[in-house]
Amino acid sequence: MHSHAAVIEEPTAMTSEFREIDDDDSCPYCKKGRMIFRNEEITVSELTDRGEVVCQVVVPMGSCTVCNSRMMGSGGSEKVANALRRARDALR
Numbered sequence: 209m210h211s212h213a214a215v216i217e218e219p220t221a222m223t224s225e226f227r228e229i230d231d232d233d234s235c236p237y238c239k240k241g242r243m244i245f246r247n248e249e250i251t252v253s254e255l256t257d258r259g260e261v262v263c264q265v266v267v268p269m270g271s272c273t274v275c276n277s278r279m280m281g282s283g284g285s286e287k288v289a290n291a292l293r294r295a296r297d298a299l300r
């Protein structure tokens with residue numbers, strides 16, 4: 209379903225609970241493995257004053273070849289923020 213709400217692109221200053229990685233794909237946790245990134249659909253939710261919004265968003269997710277730590281790839285938190293903003297708009 210496509211929303212008819214206008215999406216305004218703006219820089220997001222929100223703090224992210226996800227770590228981001230740049231072009232270095234070594235694992236920041238074990239420092240041994242490599243992060244392998246692939247697009248994955250994840251479910252994100254946020255509590256608003258109108259209740260909880262839940263949406264699916266496709267983001268680059270990395271997992272370590274050694275310790276299996278997972279982290280979101282570059283740009284992922286922006287996609288999550290945009291998806292949550294659209295979900296909030298849909299509540300209006």
Ligand SMILES: [Zn+2]
Pocket residue numbers: 235236237238239240241242272273274275276277
């Ligand atoms: Zn690791």
